[in-house]
Amino acid sequence: MNQFQYIQPAKQKAAIDALTKDAKAMFIAGGTNLLDLMKRGLAAPEKLVDINKLPLKKIEFNNNGLRIGALALNSEVAQDKLVREKQPLLVQALEAGASGQLRNMATMGGNILQRTRCPYFYDIALPCNKREPGSGCGALAGFNRMHAIFGFSDKCIAVHPSDMSVALAALDATVVVAGPQGERQILFTDLHRLPGDQPEKDTILERNELILAIDIPDKPFAQKVHYLKARDRASYAFALVSVAAALATDKNIITAARIAMGGVAHKPWRLFEAEKFLEGKPVSEANFRSAAELAMQGAKAFNHNAYKLKLAPNSIAAALKAAAGIA
Amino acid sequence: MEKAFFDQDNNDNSLDRVDGRLKVTGAATYAAEYQLPNVTHAVLVTSTIAKGRITSLDSKLAEQAPGVLAVISHVNSPGVPAYGSSPAMPQRATLGTPLRVFHDNLIYFSGQPVAVIVADTWQRAEFAASLVKVQYEKEPHQTNLEANLSRAALPANVQRDKNSRYHDYDRGNPEELNTAAVKIEATYKIPTEHHNPLEPHAIIAHWEAPDKLTLYDKTQVIKGTQGNLARAFKLPLENVKVQAKFIGGAFGSGIRVWPHVMAATLAAKKVQRPVKLVLPRELMFTSVGSRPETIQHITMGATKDGKLTTITHEAVAHTSTYEEHTERTILATRMLYDCPHVSTRYRLVNLDVNTPTWMRGPGEVTGVYALESAMDELAYALQMDPLELRRRNHADSDPEKNLPWSSKSLKECYAKGAAHFGWHKRNPEPRSMRQGQMLVGYGMASSTFGVHRNYAKSRAVFQADGKVIVQSATSDIGPGTGTAMTRIAADTLSLSPAFIRFDLGESTLPDAPGQTGSTTVSSVGSAVKVACEALKQKLLQLAVNTPNSTLYNTNPADLSVEQGRIFKTGNPATGVTYTEILKQNNLPQLEVTEESKPGAEWQKYSMSAFGAHFVEVHVNPTTGEVRVKRVVTCAGVGKVINHKTARSQSIGGVVGGIGMALTEESVMDHRFGRYVTGDFANYHVPVHVDIPPIDVFFIDEHDPHVNPVGAKGLGEIAIVGVAAAVANAVFQATGKRIRDLPITPDKLI
Incomplete structure (x- = not known):
């Protein structure tokens, strides 16, 4: 780890200015990912701008929906009465993520911006285009059991590791972002990028932009929900595949469906086609199966992750069933 | 005659860990501190x-x-x-x-x-x-064991040592396999695992x-x-x-x-x-080493009524290019069951990796995983209950050494474990048992680990204040060595444990072997016992030789001791305390140092611990996730010195076994010769929620032959066989026989 300066501004503008002025500065909030990156030699900021003093912890509800401050802790949000009432899918996803200790430190904004857990990314002795553009993708012909089946490129097949982000993608959330030019809103599904030719870029954010809050609209599909996470052990393991499913129904007819997957792509993977397919159709296992098959079109496996081609549709159907409340 | 059981609900006056408070309050000092x-x-x-x-x-x-x-x-x-x-x-x-x-x-x-x-x-x-x-x-470089099997060779250190037990072994005529009524053949793999304390x-x-x-x-x-x-x-x-x-x-690291x-x-x-x-x-x-990756090939033949006729067992493990690490992988196959025709082969392949080493249950844990998986496969081939198959092939004496066992309670372990687990409720048909959506499986396996004993010394010092300091240069990697030694010293001296302080962990103390191979109680415990016994005799001698003592000139054989007080047997009123004897003789302290080592008993008896594990798993048919729901583990390990810490040790062994069965694997990218699972995010040890209730039972075994303490050792046997029991349960739940550990969801879906 290199020597670095540390500042803790009390004002949002000062924080953003610090990054604008200093190309080697980085924000730090909970630090649950950044500290690992620094210890393993993947990040070497010369200045850490601690944003924990900024007033970004509030959780509030208005007519449009829920607004969660970027610095609210994962554990606080998961235990918040309002959130539990309004957005149970988010709660399920949060509680499926990391460990209790990590959730006590990790912030909402940090969770969104955490980096992939691809082992090639973390070992500086191995090639990784995300860490060192042009060095090659170690996982492509290597150990890729955890890797993408959708949306990858020949430069990168890593997946985004967050559970929470999968739920946010399904829930039509938006993020409120501030930069030197002021604030902007980004649809959550547009925030993370596919790797393409620039796998080093995880999101469309500029490096001096700061996430202020997450907005989750109040929608009719918010209550019939399920987050399914398949993993190697019962807790504290990244998803092999996860599915966030949300349904609105009227007399057994699906009026709205939202489905997103984790562990399958460089970003939370929304299943728009499957959602469209389900809308207007009756709740049934057969329809859920068909939706799952539709969602799997275009999936492609590598040496060690072919199991996802079966695990993913199984999980989609199972999550939809659980959301709909059918056995 | 039916033996008595200690079960976990018994109040057997176990000691709490003597260093428990130091550990949980952070007052214990570890190397870096x-x-x-x-x-x-x-x-x-x-x-x-x-x-x-x-x-x-x-x-x-x-x-x-x-x-x-x-x-x-x-x-x-x-x-x-x-x-x-x-x-x-x-x-x-x-x-x-x-x-x-x-x-x-x-x-x-x-x-x-x-x-x-x-x-x-x-x-x-x-x-x-x-x-x-x-x-x-x-x-x-070469780091891939499977790609280098053609280089598998008998270790050079075995070739040089005609007494090595890793030479090719043939008993009877292994060719008999060809004529067996029922036979099975399978290859089992375990990956490299790391201790990760x-x-x-x-x-x-x-x-x-x-x-x-x-x-x-x-x-x-x-x-x-x-x-x-x-x-x-x-x-x-x-x-x-x-x-x-x-x-x-440490677990061997x-x-x-x-x-x-x-x-x-x-x-x-x-x-x-x-x-x-x-x-x-x-x-x-x-x-700091690893458990070696090992590929094992087993064949088994049996008569129609389930009598084993043949077992062949070949094991190939990795080592480094600069050292040979050998372990006991194939040894249990020669003695766990009564079988006339047995052959074993042990080979190593050297690779461009660091030298592997002993990891909890070394050798046996690897070999017994394969052997006990094969026994389950044979039971299915015979359409026989897997427990019954093991009973029918029980070895009443050691079939390799042709020696009687010093003691053995495997049949009692089967009976106690099966009864407590409810094994009779098992429907052997795969996929026949369900709970809600979950596929339910019951599996079991035998376990064994050899008894070992090394030379050890101990010093016991009786101080004027009534405290006894007992010392030996052993370490305590977690089993509760200080607690067990305190118990042995207290019992031997007829003193309350509160008066004993056991010192360990320093090279200036009397010689002790390393804390390895479940030998600490058998070796150091024996030295402690012998030293405390000698100290007690010295105190008794002093008591009868001290003119102003009420016990002057009494025959020591007529004396008893309770709570540090010596008295005439049958006449508790006439007596003297240990401290009074020292005072009467103006002695600031009384010290003895004794040694203890194995002897001729090793030529007369074969000594091993035996046990059985029973496991229930639930498998999610949608995702292939396996969760262990309960475990019953039962072992005969000679005398259990301190039940509470022994139970903890057994639970720890089962936890390690669950990790071995379901999650632990060090994956190497052979293009680079580097591990790509080298952290706790990728090398999965079980977390709390992976561990179900574990019921531990010990059979009360009186073994006068193993060592003065009568204890066989527990650390290793606690893990041996667990992975096979889990894998066998997964088979019954799913009908899928996964022969390469760990059994992760991708292999089942």
């Missing part, structure tokens, strides 16, 4: 290639970095005197030359230390380490004088480390002190003197200040 004045901090630079040589090592930037005191490598190492002669430092059961740290520019595995940075703070050392530029000339390996090396070395080291083998370092640096034995009073788990120990010692010599070196978790995968 010693506060030495002037201490410096070391960080290793390790090789990024698996084979080749260093062509240049540029440390200029590192040397100029703030706080850096030295950068030590093969270029400027102060040198290890014994490296000059070859082979240096012989290691028990591991033939070859231990890696010679900073000796030359050769690279034997990725992760090999190539330099060490010493700085005034850890952070500065860490940063400077990132500035060292190492250039290599790569050579093609919670406390990383750590050391503080301190040269107190140019010829005096003190190490605060996380080691299971205190005297062995002392001897090793004394030989390496050509120092008188007494000039090397090793201290390891508390160890946060602390049995050897590893390269980081030499690196810290060399660094301390160079900077002439104490040097602290703590391995980061990533380096725990290449610095």
Whole structure:
């Protein structure tokens, strides 16, 4: 780890200015990912701008929906009465993520911006285009059991590791972002990028932009929900595949469906086609199966992750069933 | 006659851990926590290639970095005197030359230390380490066991030793397999596993004088480390002190003197200040050994009514290019069941990796996984209950050595475990048992581990204040050695445990073997017992020889002792306390040192512990996830010294077995010869929620032959067989026989 300066501004503008002025500065909030990156030699900021003093912890509800401050802790949000009432899918996803200790430190904004857990990314002795553009993708012909089946490129097949982000993608959330030019809103599904030719870029954010809050609209599909996470052990393991499913129904007819997957792509993977397919159709296992098959079109496996081609549709159907409340 | 059982609900007056309070309050001092004045901090630079040589090592930037005191490598190492002669430092059961740290520019595995940075703070050392530029000339490496099976060979150390037990073994005529009524054949694989104790390996090396070395080291083998370092640096034995009073788990990773120990010692010599070196978790995968990857092929033949006729068992494991690590993989196959025709083969393949080592249950845990999986397969081929198959093939005496068992309670383990588990409720048909959506499976396996015993010494000192200090240079990696020894001393001396203090963890104490192979109670416990017995006799003699004692001139044989008070048997009113005897003789203290070692009993008896595990798993048919729902484990291990800590030890073994069965795997990317699962995010040990209720039972075994204490050892057998029981349960739940561990969801879906 290199020597670095540390500042803790009390004002949002000062924080953003610090990054604008200093190309080697980085924000730090909970630090649950950044500290690992620094210890393993993947990040070497010369200045850490601690944003924990900024007033970004509030959780509030208005007519449009829920607004969660970027610095609210994962554990606080998961235990918040309002959130539990309004957005149970988010709660399920949060509680499926990391460990209790990590959730006590990790912030909402940090969770969104955490980096992939691809082992090639973390070992500086191995090639990784995300860490060192042009060095090659170690996982492509290597150990890729955890890797993408959708949306990858020949430069990168890593997946985004967050559970929470999968739920946010399904829930039509938006993020409120501030930069030197002021604030902007980004649809959550547009925030993370596919790797393409620039796998080093995880999101469309500029490096001096700061996430202020997450907005989750109040929608009719918010209550019939399920987050399914398949993993190697019962807790504290990244998803092999996860599915966030949300349904609105009227007399057994699906009026709205939202489905997103984790562990399958460089970003939370929304299943728009499957959602469209389900809308207007009756709740049934057969329809859920068909939706799952539709969602799997275009999936492609590598040496060690072919199991996802079966695990993913199984999980989609199972999550939809659980959301709909059918056995 | 039916034997008595201790079950977990019995109040058997177990002691709490004597050091429990220290551990949970943080008052226990572990290796890295010693506060030495002037201490410096070391960080290793390790090789990024698996084979080749260093062509240049540029440390200029590192040397100029703030706080850096030295950068030590093969270029400027102060040198290890014994490296000059070859082979240096012989290691028990591991033939070859231990890696010679900073000796030359050769690279034997990725992760090999190539330099060490010493700085005034850890952070500065860490940063400077990132500035060292190492250039290599790569050579093609081999790290893939399966791709190198054609090079499998009988270990050279076996070839040289005609008494080795790893020679090809044939009993009867293994060709009989061809005529067996029912036969099975299968190949089982276990991956490389890493011990991963919670406390990383750590050391503080301190040269107190140019010829005096003190190490605060996380080691299971205190005297062995002392001897090793004394030989390496050509120092008188007494000039090397090793201290390891508390160890946060090791599971075998602390049995050897590893390269980081030499690196810290060399660094301390160079900077002439104490040097602290703590391995980061990533380096725990290449610095302190591993369980070897092992591929095993088993065939079994049986009569129609389930009598085993033939077993063949071939095991191939990996080792490094510079050392051979051998372990007991195929030995249980020769003695666990009564079978006339048995053959075993043991082979190693050397690879460009660091040397593997013993990991909890070493050898047996690997071999019994295969053997007990094969037994389950045979039971299905016979359409016979797997437990009944094992009963029918029970070995009433040791079929390999043709000796009676010193004691054995395997049948009682089967009966007790099956009854408590409810084995009779099992429907053997795969996929026949369900709970909601979940597929339910019951599986069982036998377990065994040999009894071992080594030479050990103990000192017992009775002090004027009534306290007894008992000492031996053993370590305690977690089983509760201090607690067990306190119990043995208290019982032998007829004193309350509150009066006993057991000292361990220092090389200045009387000789003890390493804490390995479930030998501590049998070896050190025996020495403690013998020493305390001698102390008691000395006190009795004093009592009858002291003119002003009420017991003067009594025949010692007519005396009894209770709670530290000696009295005439049958007449408790006439007596004297231990402390009074000392006072009457004006003695400040009374001290004895005794030794204990195995003897002729080993020619008369075969000695092993046996047990059985019963496991229920639930498998999610949608995702392939396996969750263990309950475990019943039952063992006959001779005398259980302290039930509470023994139960903990058994639970720990089962947890390790569940990890082995379901999650633990070190994956190497053979293109680079580097592990790609080298941290806790990728190397999955079970977490709390993975562990179900575990019911532990011990059969009360009286074994007068094994050692004076009557205890066989428990640490290893607790894990042996667990993985097979889980895998067998998964088969019954799903109908899928997964023969390569761990059984992860991708293999079941």
